[in-house]
Structures are given as structure tokens and as C-alpha cells.
Amino acid sequence: MSTPPIALRDVGFGYASTPVLQSVNLTLAEGDFLGIIGPNAGGKTTLLKIILGLLEPDQGTVEVFGRPPAASRGSIGYVPQYAKFDAGFPIDVLETVRMGCLGPSVRALGQAGQRDLAMAAIERVELTDLKSERLDRLSGGQLQRVLIARALVSEPRILLLDEPTASVDTRIGRSVYELLGLLSGSMTIILVSHDIGVISRYVRTIACLNVRLHYHHSRELTDEMVEAAYGCPVDLVAHGHPHRVLPTHSGEGG
Amino acid sequence: MISDALGYEFFQRALMAGLLASVACGVVGTFVVVRRIASISGGLAHASFGGIGLGYLVGFPPMAGALAFGIASALGIGVAELRLRQGMDTLIAMVWAVGMALGIVFASLAPGPTPDLLSYLFGNILFVPPVYLWLTAALDVVLLLLMRFRFRQLQAVAFDEEFSWVIGLPVGRMFLLLLGLTAVTVVVLIRVVGVILVIALLTIPAAIARHWAGGLSHMMMLAAVVGGLCISAGLFVSYGLSVAFGVDIPTGPFIILLAAALYGLSSLALALRAGKRTA
Numbered sequence: 001m002s003t004p005p006i007a008l009r010d011v012g013f014g015y016a017s018t019p020v021l022q023s024v025n026l027t028l029a030e031g032d033f034l035g036i037i038g039p040n041a042g043g044k045t046t047l048l049k050i051i052l053g054l055l056e057p058d059q060g061t062v063e064v065f066g067r068p069p070a071a072s073r074g075s076i077g078y079v080p081q082y083a084k085f086d087a088g089f090p091i092d093v094l095e096t097v098r099m100g101c102l103g104p105s106v107r108a109l110g111q112a113g114q115r116d117l118a119m120a121a122i123e124r125v126e127l128t129d130l131k132s133e134r135l136d137r138l139s140g141g142q143l144q145r146v147l148i149a150r151a152l153v154s155e156p157r158i159l160l161l162d163e164p165t166a167s168v169d170t171r172i173g174r175s176v177y178e179l180l181g182l183l184s185g186s187m188t189i190i191l192v193s194h195d196i197g198v199i200s201r202y203v204r205t206i207a208c209l210n211v212r213l214h215y216h217h218s219r220e221l222t223d224e225m226v227e228a229a230y231g232c233p234v235d236l237v238a239h240g241h242p243h244r245v246l247p248t249h250s251g252e253g254g
Numbered sequence: 255m256i257s258d259a260l261g262y263e264f265f266q267r268a269l270m271a272g273l274l275a276s277v278a279c280g281v282v283g284t285f286v287v288v289r290r291i292a293s294i295s296g297g298l299a300h301a302s303f304g305g306i307g308l309g310y311l312v313g314f315p316p317m318a319g320a321l322a323f324g325i326a327s328a329l330g331i332g333v334a335e336l337r338l339r340q341g342m343d344t345l346i347a348m349v350w351a352v353g354m355a356l357g358i359v360f361a362s363l364a365p366g367p368t369p370d371l372l373s374y375l376f377g378n379i380l381f382v383p384p385v386y387l388w389l390t391a392a393l394d395v396v397l398l399l400l401m402r403f404r405f406r407q408l409q410a411v412a413f414d415e416e417f418s419w420v421i422g423l424p425v426g427r428m429f430l431l432l433l434g435l436t437a438v439t440v441v442v443l444i445r446v447v448g449v450i451l452v453i454a455l456l457t458i459p460a461a462i463a464r465h466w467a468g469g470l471s472h473m474m475m476l477a478a479v480v481g482g483l484c485i486s487a488g489l490f491v492s493y494g495l496s497v498a499f500g501v502d503i504p505t506g507p508f509i510i511l512l513a514a515a516l517y518g519l520s521s522l523a524l525a526l527r528a529g530k531r532t533a
Contacts, residue, residue, distance in 0.1 A: 049416075052416075052419075052420050053419075053420075054416055054419060054420070073419070073420060073421065073422040074421055074422035076420060078416075078417060078420045080414070080416060080417065085413075085414070086288070086413075088288070088464055089288050089412075089413055089470075090288075090464055090467040090468060090469055090470055090472065090473050091409070091413060091469055091470055092468055092469055095409070095469055095470070096413070098406065099406070099409075099410045099413070099414070099417065099418070099421070100421065102406060102407060102410055102418070102421055102422075102423055103421035103422050103423075104422050132468070150417070154421065
């Protein structure tokens with residue numbers, strides 16, 4: 001059996017009194033496409049950052065292709081939440097996407113090869129016409145696609161996406177998911193989102209995260225999982241989408 | 255009158271020093287502005303005074319002490335920022351003040367007449383020692399070579415540290431390199447134009463360039479040009495005022511005010527343009 005791309009064993013993060021993550025176990029096989037849903041502050045972004053090696057877990061072990069995440073840098077493509085970027089930073093679409101070429105796997109290609117690779121990634125997310133546009137003149141959806149292209153340019157074996165459709169209109173959102181569907185055979189993908197309805201249509205398996213991870217290796221989102229993840233606090237249920245979306249999903253799920 | 259001014263050796267030297275300094279400030283200032291480390295560069299500039307004082311006390315060249323103090327402070331602040339990952343302004347202010355205090359104490363203990371630290375603080379572009387022209391030119395060459403070979407990495411780290419780490423760039427080392435470069439630039443240029451004009455030249459031209467640049471390398475070139483224009487204009491106008499009307503305005507502060515006025519105009523133009531686009 002080959003080494004799993006991602007293996008988390010008993011991972012915990014945060015203080016005992018206010019844990020962010022607790023006893024998270026997760027093993028993904030090559031080509032898996034996992035969607036993770038859960039309430040705000042449920043630890044979704046923290047989990048991604050632990051897999052990326054940006055954060056060290058307080059308990060448990062994390063392995064990416066059998067090695068600690070820090071030793072596997074360069075094998076993961078990462079699409080962060082876009083909200084954190086400095087609007088005043090002068091950089092255009094092509095330069096941003098080319099950042100993805102600085103990793104070890106494509107560095108050897110040389111300037112021209114990297115540029116071609118970046119242009120191909122830009123074309124894949126349908127932004128060719130905007131390649132020289134400054135990032136702060138793009139719409140939310142366009143910026144999101146730039147970040148996806150930047151993550152794809154090095155053809156990573158793992159792709160992690162943090163709310164990639166948070167501020168994107170439905171059509172763009174769908175095109176993002178369809179792109180991920182196309183990619184999902186050739187790479188292992190984890191997609192974090194609050195958008196249960198859409199997510200469940202494209203991912204292969206789904207998990208709920210609220211400090212603990214509820215995961216049954218299936219695409220079915222059971223009532224128990226949602227209840228366990230969104231749990232008792234009624235205000236979270238009211239904030240989130242499960243109430244509205246669950247019935248539709250149950251209908252489609254079979 | 256322009257040819258008049260250019261006839262004086264001190265004026266030629268001042269103009270040359272200003273233009274050379276503009277290049278370094280365009281490159282480093284661009285990173286200072288987009289990475290928001292202007293207060294760190296202020297701290298480093300003043301921390302280097304400890305080294306100047308120590309030089310007088312122990313008897314080595316004050317500028318060597320300033321470089322050592324500047325770089326050590328840069329590394330200290332850099333490591334602290336990388337470890338703590340939060341607002342560093344208290345530490346920066348402390349380094350700022352302690353460096354100055356050390357400089358003054360060391361200098362007062364030095365044998366002989368107390369050296370004039372203030373001349374280092376304020377500098378004077380009209381009296382640049384010739385050797386500093388060469389030093390500034392060397393600094394420019396080093397910076398331009400670095401941009402030739404490491405621009406994309408530095409740009410990535412300045413734009414998105416987390417992503418840069420994920421793809422395998424040495425983020426910590428790049429950040430320390432950036433602070434080290436800032437320290438060296440500030441220390442070399444302090445002697446050329448004084449600390450106040452250094453801070454102004456690092457921030458104001460780059461801030462103007464950011465309004466209009468399409469990319470980071472474009473911003474560097476634009477910042478260098480804007481800085482060079484402000485310095486040239488400042489030198490010629492203050493010379494002209496002095497000759498024609500007998501009005502003596504200190505050149506350094508005049509350059510700063512000119513640059514600040516240009517920044518105001520640039521902001522206004524940007525706001526007008528944005529208004530036109532949404533209208």
C-alpha cells in the first residue's frame with residue numbers, strides 16, 4: 001500500500017479549556033476529494049494550517065506523504081481565504097500566479113517555462129484577458145480564481161482550499177467546483193466551506209468539523225454528523241445553513 | 255542659474271549623492287512601504303547611534319559601529335517578529351530609544367571633546383564626504399544585483415508569507431535579509447542625507463509610486479524617479495531662492511516638504527480618478 005498523502009493521528013490544538021481541535025483522525029488516499037463543513041470557529045482553517053505545517057499541533061502527529069508537513073513543503077497547493085490581502089500591494093494577475101512557480105518542482109523550468117505554465121493556469125481559470133490587471137481592481141470572484149491558479153501552477157499532488165467560493169457569485173462558484181471536479185482524479189483535495197448544498201454535489205466524501213471531526217468516508221451527510229458538528233448551540237444552527245439545506249441534501253444524497 | 259549651480263563642486267556632489275540615494279531608497283523603500291516596516295526602519299536608524307557612540311569611545315570608525323548596531327538590531331527585531339507574530343511597536347520604540355541613549359552615553363565617556371552626534375542625526379546633503387558617494391554607488395549595485403536574482407522570492411514573501419512558506423521558500427531568512435538591507439541602507443544614507451531625509455526618502459516616493467504602479471518592480475523604478483526628481487528640484491529651488499532672493503531654506507527639509515506636497519497631489523489625483531470611474 002502506498003503512503004497516504006495525508007494522515008492525521010489524534011491531533012489536538014489549543015488549550016485544554018478551550019480546544020480548537022480535539023482527537024482529529026483523518027487519512028486520505030490518493031485522489032480523494034473531501035469536503036469539510038462546520039460552524040465558524042469550528043477549527044476548519046486551523047486544521048488546514050496544521051496539514052500545511054503553518055501551525056504545529058499540540059497533540060498527535062501529522063504526516064504528508066509519510067513525512068512531517070515542514071519536510072513536505074512544495075507538494076501542497078494552498079488557496080487561502082482571500083480576505084487577508086493588502087489592497088494597496090501593486091501586483092498583477094500574472095505575477096501573482098507566477099509565485100506558484102517558486103516552489104522546488106517547477107523552479108528548474110526557467111523564466112520562459114514558468115511564464116508558460118502560469119499562463120496555462122490563468123487560462124484554466126478563464127482570466128487570460130485580465131492577466132495584466134492589478135489585483136486590487138479585480139472582483140472577489142476573479143481574485144479567488146487567481147489564487148486557485150496560483151495554487152495549481154506547480155501541479156501539486158495535494159490541494160487545500162479554504163472557503164474558495166465565500167464571496168463568489170453562483171456561476172463562478174459552480175465553475176470553481178467543476179474545475180475541482182476535473183482535477184480531483186489527479187490530486188488529493190480538501191475543500192473547506194460553509195456552503196453545504198453546493199459542496200455535497202461535487203466532493204467525493206464529506207466531513208463535519210466542530211472541534212472534533214465527524215467523518216464516515218462517505219458522501220452522505222447524516223443527521224447525526226450535522227447534529228454532532230453544529231450541535232447544541234442553537235444560535236450556530238441559526239447562523240449556519242444546515243436547517244435550510246439539509247432536506248435538499250438528504251433528497252439528493254442517495 | 256541651473257548651469258551656475260552645476261558649476262559648484264559641492265552642488266554637483268549633492269546632486270550626485272541625492273540621485274544615488276534615490277535608487278537605493280526606491281528599491282528598499284518599496285519593500286518598506288508594502289511590507290509596512292517604516293517604523294522598523296526608523297528604529298534601526300536611531301539604534302545605529304549606539305554604534306556611532308561606541309566607535310568614538312573605543313576608537314574604531316563610527317560608521318562601522320553604526321552598521322554593526324543597525325544590523326544587530328535588524329536581526330533582533332526580525333527574529334522577535336518571526337517568533338511572536340504580533341505588534342512589535344513597543345519593542346521597536348524601545349530599540350529606537352535605547353540605541354540613541356547608548357550613543358549619547360558612549361560619546362560622553364569618549365576621551366577628548368564630545369563628538370557632535372547631531373551632525374550624524376541631521377546630516378547635510380550639501381556636505382557629503384566624497385567617500386560616501388562611492389559607498390552609496392556600491393550599495394545601489396548590490397541592491398540592483400539582488401533584485402536581478404531574488405526579486406520574485408522577495409516579492410512573494412512580502413505579498414503572502416504563508417503561501418511562500420507552503421511552497422518551500424525560506425521565509426524567515428528572506429524577511430531577515432529585507433530588514434538587514436533596510437538597516438544597511440539607512441546607516442549608509444544617514445551620513446549622506448541625515449536620518450530625517452532617509453526616512454522621508456524611504457517612504458514618500460514609494461508611497462507616491464504605489465498609487466500608480468502596475469507591479470512591484472514598476473513601483474521601485476517609479477519611486478527612484480520620484481525621489482530623484484524631488485531631490486533635484488529641492489536642490490535647485492533652494493539654491494535659486496538663496497541666490498535670487500537671499501532666502502536660505504535648509505535643503506534637506508525643503509526636499510521633504512516638496513515630496514510631501516507631491517504625495518498630497520498624487521492622493522488627490524488618485525481620488526479624483528477613482529471618483530470618475532465609479533461615477
